[in-house]
Amino acid sequence: MAEIGHGGKEIRERILAPEEAAARVRGLPRVPVRSQIANEIIDIAYGWFCPLEGFMGKEDVDAVCSRMRLKDGTVWSIPILFDLSKEELADHGIKKGDTLCLTYHDRPMAVMEVREIYSYDKAAICQAVYGTTEEKHPGCARTYAYKDVFLAGPVTLVTRPVINPPFDPYFIPPLEMRKRFREKGWQRIVAHQTRNVPHTGHEWLMKGAWFQTYAELPIEKPLVGVLVNAIIGEKRKGDYIDEAIILTQDELRKAGYFGDHNHMTSLTFWDMRYAGPREAVFHAILRTNLGLTHHMFGRDHAGVGTYYGPYDAHRLLATVQDELAITPVYSMNWLYCPHCGEITSEGLCNHRDEWQKFSGTVIRSIVQDGVKPPRLIFRPEVFDLVMECAEKYGFGSPFVTDEYLAKRTPVFTIPALEA
Amino acid sequence: MAEERYPINIWVNEERYEKLKAAGLADLCEEMLAGMKVIRVHADEAQKDAILRLFPTAKFDSATTKSIELLPREVKDRIFDKVVERKSVEILGEFLQEASR
Numbered sequence A: 001m002a003e004i005g006h007g008g009k010e011i012r013e014r015i016l017a018p019e020e021a022a023a024r025v026r027g028l029p030r031v032p033v034r035s036q037i038a039n040e041i042i043d044i045a046y047g048w049f050c051p052l053e054g055f056m057g058k059e060d061v062d063a064v065c066s067r068m069r070l071k072d073g074t075v076w077s078i079p080i081l082f083d084l085s086k087e088e089l090a091d092h093g094i095k096k097g098d099t100l101c102l103t104y105h106d107r108p109m110a111v112m113e114v115r116e117i118y119s120y121d122k123a124a125i126c127q128a129v130y131g132t133t134e135e136k137h138p139g140c141a142r143t144y145a146y147k148d149v150f151l152a153g154p155v156t157l158v159t160r161p162v163i164n165p166p167f168d169p170y171f172i173p174p175l176e177m178r179k180r181f182r183e184k185g186w187q188r189i190v191a192h193q194t195r196n197v198p199h200t201g202h203e204w205l206m207k208g209a210w211f212q213t214y215a216e217l218p219i220e221k222p223l224v225g226v227l228v229n230a231i232i233g234e235k236r237k238g239d240y241i242d243e244a245i246i247l248t249q250d251e252l253r254k255a256g257y258f259g260d261h262n263h264m265t266s267l268t269f270w271d272m273r274y275a276g277p278r279e280a281v282f283h284a285i286l287r288t289n290l291g292l293t294h295h296m297f298g299r300d301h302a303g304v305g306t307y308y309g310p311y312d313a314h315r316l317l318a319t320v321q322d323e324l325a326i327t328p329v330y331s332m333n334w335l336y337c338p339h340c341g342e343i344t345s346e347g348l349c350n351h352r353d354e355w356q357k358f359s360g361t362v363i364r365s366i367v368q369d370g371v372k373p374p375r376l377i378f379r380p381e382v383f384d385l386v387m388e389c390a391e392k393y394g395f396g397s398p399f400v401t402d403e404y405l406a407k408r409t410p411v412f413t414i415p416a417l418e419a
Numbered sequence B: 001m002a003e004e005r006y007p008i009n010i011w012v013n014e015e016r017y018e019k020l021k022a023a024g025l026a027d028l029c030e031e032m033l034a035g036m037k038v039i040r041v042h043a044d045e046a047q048k049d050a051i052l053r054l055f056p057t058a059k060f061d062s063a064t065t066k067s068i069e070l071l072p073r074e075v076k077d078r079i080f081d082k083v084v085e086r087k088s089v090e091i092l093g094e095f096l097q098e099a100s101r
């Protein structure tokens, strides 16, 4: 059965068979790539980025910037670029028509056919995608950090990456994910985008979205699931460590706050651009390819600072809704109301003067102090697991430190090719 | 008009609560977030700036709670001990003097 992804195109994995890989890379110029590019190669090869088969050419970038589309008209919101410096280009003698062996940590990872070599005005990309050219916007900073020359062309993995523990069970690429959804019998699946350890405000975001998604479906059998899709990419100091994020999200299922019948956790490799509205459209595309039917969007989805209004993303999604195969589910904030004595939605409870809102910073401060919060706020199983992760993976801290960045086990490694 | 003051939240677990009770200070505890016990040590504008300078990991949560968060755990421990020692939450001036020495 063909698996149809974003833009109506079939999802096909771009991965060489083990027996042909070694011969395919022999004699090719070897070009090392950094983690962002390695992440995006995986996304292309497994179909997270369907219909892309490789890094974008100039016409596609033009169309993405000016019309939020690929040149063929398919909705696409963020340029996917492969960059090199002029020196690298000269050193390797790379020209159009060449095939490159892209290496990651000195191991062959992928082959790339160079179809186009071009340069592009980075400030123009920033203005179009992020709505600003300010360097302090993290997406702009990432754009300005690209080297001077862009290469376009299809990429194919020469080997499957090895996902290291504890992440291995959570790497579920689009074709496999769709199979799992069928096995579960879910008719609708709603995506929860996260880079957080969950407090009960997050838990209720998911529960609320589950109700919204269930809607008119019959209730005799479980037909709706929540997929937590954690974004794994570049870490900043002070973020929760990746291990704590993925394991605590799954703990909500294991500890029974959800169950196998309605909850699953997985990861997507992506370095957040904080593009707000355009990132929301991008997340919708990623999760369409993963086989989801619905996607949660809260206020200021994937925003940063004060660049975007709280509902800008919702409005932009509405402009392309007819062309997306995923339905947005909009979430209001959840909070603790001492009068109600429960977690409630700001759209429901009217004891406004008594509301105790969740602050991510305050919750992190509680976790940092190692003081266990009430179970209404933070599940004890989740808290214990955060503390365990701090010891086991975080060098004593649940938050990213210099030591963690230097010594952590990578999420994935590229295995050596068999000769 | 009274000058605006910004709290540092010292979260109170069982162990800290026992110490406070022993010192006759249990009344200092307030409750926030579904009964989470907390002692609030207040900083004025200048003290807030001094703390953020002295402890770069700390963050002023300007959006939700107007509180100073993410101080290192041992700093919180020292502030807590000072509160118990002086039997008062008005200890930040003295604490900062000692900390910046």
Ligand SMILES: [Zn+2]
Binding pocket: A337, A338, A339, A340, A341, A344, A349, A350, A351
């Ligand atoms: Zn209420």
